[in-house]
Amino acid sequence: MKRKLLISSMMLLFAGMTYAQSLFDRFEDEPNVSSVVVSKSMFNLLSKFEVVVEDDPEARDFVAMAKSIESLKVFTTFDKNVSDDMKHEVDQYLKQANLTELMRIKDETANVKFYVRPGRTDSQVKELLMFVNGFDTKAMDLDLNINGKDRTIESVLLSLVGDIDLDKISSLIAKMNLPEELNQVKQR
Amino acid sequence: MKQFIKITGILLVLLISMSSCESNKSVQQYLLEKQSSSDFVSLTLPASLLNITIDSLGSKEREAVNSLKKLNVLVYQAPNGDQQAFDKEQAEINTVLKNSKYKDLMRAQTHMGSGRIMILGSEAQIDEFLAYGTDLKSNFILIRVLGDHMNPKHIKPFLTALQESDVNEDELLGLLSSLKPRKE
Numbered sequence: 001m002k003r004k005l006l007i008s009s010m011m012l013l014f015a016g017m018t019y020a021q022s023l024f025d026r027f028e029d030e031p032n033v034s035s036v037v038v039s040k041s042m043f044n045l046l047s048k049f050e051v052v053v054e055d056d057p058e059a060r061d062f063v064a065m066a067k068s069i070e071s072l073k074v075f076t077t078f079d080k081n082v083s084d085d086m087k088h089e090v091d092q093y094l095k096q097a098n099l100t101e102l103m104r105i106k107d108e109t110a111n112v113k114f115y116v117r118p119g120r121t122d123s124q125v126k127e128l129l130m131f132v133n134g135f136d137t138k139a140m141d142l143d144l145n146i147n148g149k150d151r152t153i154e155s156v157l158l159s160l161v162g163d164i165d166l167d168k169i170s171s172l173i174a175k176m177n178l179p180e181e182l183n184q185v186k187q188r
Numbered sequence: 189m190k191q192f193i194k195i196t197g198i199l200l201v202l203l204i205s206m207s208s209c210e211s212n213k214s215v216q217q218y219l220l221e222k223q224s225s226s227d228f229v230s231l232t233l234p235a236s237l238l239n240i241t242i243d244s245l246g247s248k249e250r251e252a253v254n255s256l257k258k259l260n261v262l263v264y265q266a267p268n269g270d271q272q273a274f275d276k277e278q279a280e281i282n283t284v285l286k287n288s289k290y291k292d293l294m295r296a297q298t299h300m301g302s303g304r305i306m307i308l309g310s311e312a313q314i315d316e317f318l319a320y321g322t323d324l325k326s327n328f329i330l331i332r333v334l335g336d337h338m339n340p341k342h343i344k345p346f347l348t349a350l351q352e353s354d355v356n357e358d359e360l361l362g363l364l365s366s367l368k369p370r371k372e
Binding site: 028031032033034035036037038039041042044045048049078 | 291292293294295296297298299305307311312340341
């Protein structure tokens with residue numbers, strides 16, 4: 001009996017560990033990846049930090065949303081191989097997680113895809129995943145020269161988990177300096 | 189027999205807790221240890237050095253100032269840019285941070301460097317604030333702000349208080365430049 005308890009508690013622990021080590025976290029240790037990871041605590045803090053001004057709807061939206069965000073992760077890579085790896089990981093994740101495609105945009109500058117985990121209403125979602133690749137920096141008129149080397153962004157992966165209101169996402173983009181591509185969610 | 193199992197059990201628990209104590213160096217222990225190391229530069233400032241005149245402040249600002257206690261800054265510079273020495277020190281601080289009780293607020297990494305911000309306490313009442321940054325080549329810096337229930341609501345008024353206070357910038361800069369490690 002005791003042994004059973006021990007084994008099951010061990011299994012629970014392991015399950016917890018693998019769960020905590022979320023799918024994309026390994027990109028944080030990848031040298032060719034730039035990353036930003038913002039925790040729930042930070043959003044909590046930001047929502048308290050922001051002084052609510054009644055006549056500033058953007059600030060009000062931000063406070064309302066920041067309280068219910070679980071995590072934000074942004075990974076950017078300049079490396080083709082890592083980019084392929086990232087795409088593979090995203091495909092895997094989409095298969096196993098219950099995400100649906102929200103929209104796809106392909107124009108001369110990039111290829112943007114949005115996926116969501118549906119929530120209560122159409123604009124309320126539990127998770128938002130954005131994957132951008134196929135950048136054409138020439139078309140974007142971007143000159144990325146870092147450390148004397150010409151660099152091109154290969155792909156951007158953004159994951160936002162929590163209670164997200166797609167209609168109010170612009171407040172988050174403005175306050176957190178998020179990729180502008182996210183704004184396209186509103187035009188859906 | 190039962191007695192025997194009990195005793196070994198207790199001993200085992202003790203052993204595990206002792207060994208974990210040893211390997212889990214706290215941030216405080218780390219700071220103390222490195223302050224006496226010649227590769228590190230450290231600075232401890234009491235909040236009173238900020239020269240904020242309490243009388244001229246509103247109650248909120250006063251509360252913010254009073255909740256601050258101390259500032260620790262620890263800077264590591266690898267001797268002669270020794271990459272191996274840097275990697276070793278970085279691995280150590282990373283382990284200390286990983287095993288600490290601090291909550292991660294944010295982590296960021298680029299090809300130019302990486303950094304993280306952590307807190308101790310709750311989001312409404314922060315006891316300690318920790319920032320770590322490195323250029324991933326030869327330098328890193330650890331900043332700790334010690335306080336007593338620092339309320340994020342008071343941070344904004346505090347910043348305005350700081351702007352209005354007459355912090356002697358030259359004095360602070362002089363202090364900092366005197367701390368620069370001597371070139372060998």
